Amino acid sequence: MQPAIAISGVSKTYASGFNALKSVDLDIKHGEIFALLGPNGAGKTTLISIVCGIVNRSSGTVSVNGNDIDRDYRMARSLIGLVPQELTVESFETVRSALTFSRGLFGKPANPALIEQILKDLSLWDKRDAKIITLSGGMKRRVMIGKALAHEPKILFLDEPSAGVDVELRQDMWAMVRRLRESGVTIILTTHYIEEAEEMADRVGVINRGEIVLVENKEELMRKLGRKQLRLELRHPLDAVPQALAGYGLELSADGGTLTYTYDNQSERPGVASLLRDLVTEGIAFRDLDTLNSSLEEIFVNLVRKAS
Amino acid sequence: MNRHAIWAIYRVEMARTVRTLLQSVVSPVISTSLYFVVFGAAIGSRIDQIDGVSYGAFIVPGLIMLSLLTQSISNASFGIYFPKFVGTIYELLSAPVSYLEIVIAYVGAAATKSTAIGLIILATSSLFVPLHIEHPFWMLAFLILTAVTFSLFGFIIGIWAGTFEQLQLVPLLIVTPLTFLGGSFYSIDMLPGIWRTITLFSPVVYLVSGFRWAFFGKADVSLGLSLGMTLAFLFACVAVIAWIFRTGYRLRT
Numbered sequence: 001m002q003p004a005i006a007i008s009g010v011s012k013t014y015a016s017g018f019n020a021l022k023s024v025d026l027d028i029k030h031g032e033i034f035a036l037l038g039p040n041g042a043g044k045t046t047l048i049s050i051v052c053g054i055v056n057r058s059s060g061t062v063s064v065n066g067n068d069i070d071r072d073y074r075m076a077r078s079l080i081g082l083v084p085q086e087l088t089v090e091s092f093e094t095v096r097s098a099l100t101f102s103r104g105l106f107g108k109p110a111n112p113a114l115i116e117q118i119l120k121d122l123s124l125w126d127k128r129d130a131k132i133i134t135l136s137g138g139m140k141r142r143v144m145i146g147k148a149l150a151h152e153p154k155i156l157f158l159d160e161p162s163a164g165v166d167v168e169l170r171q172d173m174w175a176m177v178r179r180l181r182e183s184g185v186t187i188i189l190t191t192h193y194i195e196e197a198e199e200m201a202d203r204v205g206v207i208n209r210g211e212i213v214l215v216e217n218k219e220e221l222m223r224k225l226g227r228k229q230l231r232l233e234l235r236h237p238l239d240a241v242p243q244a245l246a247g248y249g250l251e252l253s254a255d256g257g258t259l260t261y262t263y264d265n266q267s268e269r270p271g272v273a274s275l276l277r278d279l280v281t282e283g284i285a286f287r288d289l290d291t292l293n294s295s296l297e298e299i300f301v302n303l304v305r306k307a308s
Numbered sequence: 309m310n311r312h313a314i315w316a317i318y319r320v321e322m323a324r325t326v327r328t329l330l331q332s333v334v335s336p337v338i339s340t341s342l343y344f345v346v347f348g349a350a351i352g353s354r355i356d357q358i359d360g361v362s363y364g365a366f367i368v369p370g371l372i373m374l375s376l377l378t379q380s381i382s383n384a385s386f387g388i389y390f391p392k393f394v395g396t397i398y399e400l401l402s403a404p405v406s407y408l409e410i411v412i413a414y415v416g417a418a419a420t421k422s423t424a425i426g427l428i429i430l431a432t433s434s435l436f437v438p439l440h441i442e443h444p445f446w447m448l449a450f451l452i453l454t455a456v457t458f459s460l461f462g463f464i465i466g467i468w469a470g471t472f473e474q475l476q477l478v479p480l481l482i483v484t485p486l487t488f489l490g491g492s493f494y495s496i497d498m499l500p501g502i503w504r505t506i507t508l509f510s511p512v513v514y515l516v517s518g519f520r521w522a523f524f525g526k527a528d529v530s531l532g533l534s535l536g537m538t539l540a541f542l543f544a545c546v547a548v549i550a551w552i553f554r555t556g557y558r559l560r561t
Contacts, residue, residue, distance in 0.1 A: 015561065052402040056560040074310070074404040082402050088395030092327060093320070104316025105403040147399065 002066035003027040004186040010060030020046040035197035038207035081153030091133035106151035158189040194297035235285040321417030364437040369520040370492030384418035384462030407553035418459035447522035460545035
């Protein structure tokens, strides 16, 4: 089967000479939630804009469901819904007419019942006849999501969807994303909130300085690159780590009361069980212990730091 | 053909006219009436007739053209500039619409508006001066042709303009002078030699002349030349727009 989106060798150099993308290759699978992570200016929005037809690329090819975005642009674009990062709305339109307009623009016949359903799902039904200019920022964001969904896209782009959005809307939005995914919609999101990618995404791509640094299943990524830490609160403070435990690379806190052991799943270091055994042998008693999983955020920061 | 898209854009554009009825319809009617008072009554009383037509009636085609040009340009340029300015253009660019469809929708809406205003001014004029239209069909044809041509021109300005100042620049610095040099209020035969030659470079001369012919059966330049020059300007605009969309100029940077 064709991938939902196939990006191959896409580069973009702006007129200013800024090289925003350097030969990006990326396939998005059908029905997945794909999170694109990257620092500001990494090229996330440029990449999305190219796929959606808003920005011309300098080279490379993109196809949506097998439709080339130049040759078969009608088919390609009608499959895609886009919620851009910036809050840009027609201030003087009403909420409902804005959604009706979007649906028409994408070549679909009017469907008031569907528009009503979308507005209800987004808690906008009460505001259906309000002018958009009178809405709060969060409500405007909902309108933009509604506009993107009005033509029943098969692929949805959410560019920084939770920037400046309150907790309630964020939860509503993620509930909606899950519903959409269940109905077979492919979702690509960029976000700064890495815990969201961690919670939502099936796969994660990391982009930095216009290059895809990594694409991986989220679980795989966490397993491969995730680090764990074991912290031991000692019953009696130590002056130094005993010689016999040197191989573990332990860190002793300044007051000598806490030992931290960092390990990962592919570590050459001996495991937790043998550390605990050796502690007993050395006569070191501990009062408490806890373990920490590194989050996707730490993985991400490490990757980006390594790349730059 | 994505006719749903054309209709969606057209409707939104027309809805804006209705929303801003005072500015977009009432104000041109008022300013035209003032022209009648100043030119028709105050000055016209000192000018007998031009080509056997009373001065008050003589300026009607020119006045309609004046409004038609400025309205077509401002409607069409604003219509496409505004989404660019607020950022909603993203939706248009990401939609499955062809260039032709975009142009039909925006230019069609702008031309509809300015044609309507032209007809309203014509009706207003008939309150001031007795009007007889010699060739109603050609009158309407010139009206629509001019509205479409200058809406295309306005569309180009709207895409080119990066600021609101630039949006006003072309209408103020080029179009208004051309209109005044275009024989709207006089027959170009009335000008001294060198100015007469200069005005022949203004495309507005040909529009007004052709339009006036439709009213009175008399013109400064021949009908064929009027029609030819108008069509030439129309095709020049179409060529520029085709180039804009092919290269993504100021749209898909």
